[in-house]
Amino acid sequence: MKVFAAGLALLPGRQDYAELPRTWKGDLVAGVTVGIVALPLALAFGVSSGAGAASGLITAVVAGVIAAVFGGSNIQVSGPTGAMVVVLGPVIATHGLGALAAVSVMAGVIVLAAGLLKLGRLVTLLPWPVIEGFTVGIAAIIFLQQVPAAFGSSSGSSGNAAVSAVQALATVSAASALAPAALVALVVLIMVTAPRIHPRIPASLIAIIVASVTAQVLDLPVTRIGALPQSLPSPVIPSLDWTTLANLAGPAATIAALAAIESLLSARVAASISDTGPYDADRELLGQGLASVASGFFGGMPATGAIARTAVNIRSGGRTRLAAITHALLLLAVVYLATGPVSRIPLAALAGVLMVTATRMVSPAALRAVIGSTRADTVVFFVTALITVSFDLIEAVEIGIAVASFFALRSLVRSSGVHREEIPGPVHDGDEHIAIFRLDGALFFAAAERVLDRVSAIQNVDVVIIRMSQLQTLDATGARVITEIVNALERRGITVLIKGIQDRHLRLLTRVGVLESLRHHKHLFTELAPAVEHARSHVARAATARATRTHGPALESNPAPTSGPTDE
Incomplete structure (x- = not known):
């Protein structure tokens, strides 16, 4: 009964849109801007995870709307993210693409339950060096995962991104690598220089368009996205028999933990850099859980809050949930109206976008701050980053917290x-x-x-x-x-x-x-x-x-x- 009452308290209300009469124009502009930025990222994250570009696009649409309506932040933008790609890729490689819908629903239910149980504030227990190390590790993995597509080779057999990248490079030939590598370089050049001309230029979208036109005009021998659905698929409840539940319980728990951590961190950062009011951590978990469940029904991926797209929303003038809803509706229009041109996008161009995105995930100022703080925090940072790249994301967080706790305990003993x-x-x-x-x-x-x-x-x-x-x-x-x-x-x-x-x-x-x-x-x-x-x-x-x-x-x-x- 208490859980039911807690759930009712977390449902949307009229107060979510109290500022809409004053801000709707700015919200619409911000939503369109975020949608333009999100399109190449949704496609790229879908391809990189192994689920396919269509899955990334569906996730951005379905989860984007659900999380915006039911989530705990007025300005959070949700969808597929790099961190989720990192953990979802091995799951698909091990259990097959058929496990995607089931693991999305299972993870969503876990996150939803965490919100009903009011576990949202637990994310505040994460030490800052662990968060920074985790972020750097994820950025490194995302970058390494793009190496095969960037050089026109197949992925290595190893489940470790670094080893797989080395294996892929070992099979690269100069002839096959020239065209995709040139497209990657073109994308990187545009994404680096365009913001210097004007900070609001959608550099990633322009880079994708230029690279796609170049590949088409020159008839370059590069792999492309391929056919996409011209409408949203009908929702299907995945089969969740005991065997499926047993096989996917571990991956689902890992994905749920990652989704909760990333979404709450993103919402917390968004609240700190905007004047749109605080966020409700428990309601955010509820919204993200529902978003992943709905995404799984439509064949999408688990969703999380995306700090990069949320930051674009804030900078573009977004103030209410209408902005995130508009972003999702714009991507829905792409599904129905523009799948033909999108299907011709080279995978190398998406790889270039993700390489730049991964690089920008790492803040030099934050690195200098954490490394220059204390020796204990520096150790925690490097341990978390190395374990993230070498082993497992959730293990990295757990070990990072354990190491941080050890140093905190030692400091407490010394102060006693x-x-x-x-x-x-x-x-x-x-x-x-x-x-x-x-x-x-x-x-x-x-x-x-x-x-x-x-x-x-x-x-x-x-x-x-x-x-x-x-x-x-x-x-x-x-x-x-x-x-x-x-x-x-x-x-x-x-x-x-x-x-x-x-x-x-x-x-x-x-x-x-x-x-x-x-x-x-x-x-x-x-x-x-x-x-x-x-x-x-x-x-x-x-x-x-x-x-x-x-x-x-x-x-x-x-x-x-x-x-x-x-x-x-």
């Missing part, structure tokens, strides 16, 4: 400590038999043993005061260690006083037995001065007791307890 302090104020006789220890930072499982060893090793004292007012973090292990410290010192005849237990730690310390381990309930203090005064009274009684034991009958006139200091 126990320090012996001098007694404030004038020195009294016997103060040398009082030790004050201040616990700082965090006392938890990773730092507890060091504190135990330091305090328990104290010698030649009668009273130990443990100050806890500066202790920020305490777990059960840390509380247990305090109990062990008290017990160990008391067994040696050393009285332990505890000062400054914070209210938030009191319940844990009580449950673990710290208060019960004290010799007397009066050994708990809120201020240091009374604790020191109490400690001095113990030291005085202890000194008297030692003198009695040493001199015997000579001190009979002033008897003192011989069983050690007490508060009774």
Whole structure:
């Protein structure tokens, strides 16, 4: 029932279009602009994934509309992306193109469930070096995946993009590579120079048109996209029998995790660079989940939020969901009206577009910032990037988080400590038999043993005061260690006083037995001065007791307890 109520709260409402009467003209212009930019990317990502150009175009149309209507961002533009291509390619290569619809629906259901369970904010737990390393790794894979098409060869047999690229280059002949390589160079030249003429020129579309016309006029021997459907296919629910579910469960979980991460990161970045209001992370997951499910029904790919197209939307003046909807409708018009010219686009031209896109995914400023931050963050960045390229995207994120957590834990341990302090104020006789220890930072499982060893090793004292007012973090292990410290010192005849237990730690310390381990309930203090005064009274009684034991009958006139200091 709670999940159902949560789902109703995440549905679209009239407030999504409150600004539309004021912004609709700008939204329409932005939508057309984004559609022009998205067309070559949708085709290229579809081809690169192995699903085909038609699948990329269908995804941009179907998922673009669904995510725009149901998503949690007013300006997010969704569709096929480079990160999804990287993880989807091996799935299609292993399970065949027939698995595309099933894995899209399965991944979409997982993302949808994550939204209903309100797991959207978990993406904020990703460390920045992990995100940057992940992005660089994806960019490298996308670039390497284009090598075969760029040189007119077939892909290598390896599932690793770097190895496959080397294998493809090993089979390249100069004669077959000349034409596609020339088209790639032409596309790169146009995409690099066009923005310098005017930043709003749709460089990728112009590059595709020029390359396609050149290949057609010169009759270059290059592979082309081929026939495309002239309408959207009818929706079909894929077969999800137990065998299919078992075989695709792992890939679907990986795709879902990637879709959630990329979409939420894109929405968060978009919210930070625009004035269109915050985004709803849980609703964004709901929208992206529905988009992938719908895309799978029509034979498309899993969809995610696309930061590049979203940024174009923002720069072009998009302010409401109408812009993203318009972008999808423009691509739908291409499906019905322009499949003939699109089918003649050379694959080498699409490879050139993706090579430039991959290069632009890497921000030199961000690289300098993360590498120049701390040695730990630099290690996390490089580990994540290398594992992304060498092994698996989700494993890279998991290992990157693990490495970042290790360094964070080490830093927390180093910031935690126990320090012996001098007694404030004038020195009294016997103060040398009082030790004050201040616990700082965090006392938890990773730092507890060091504190135990330091305090328990104290010698030649009668009273130990443990100050806890500066202790920020305490777990059960840390509380247990305090109990062990008290017990160990008391067994040696050393009285332990505890000062400054914070209210938030009191319940844990009580449950673990710290208060019960004290010799007397009066050994708990809120201020240091009374604790020191109490400690001095113990030291005085202890000194008297030692003198009695040493001199015997000579001190009979002033008897003192011989069983050690007490508060009774």
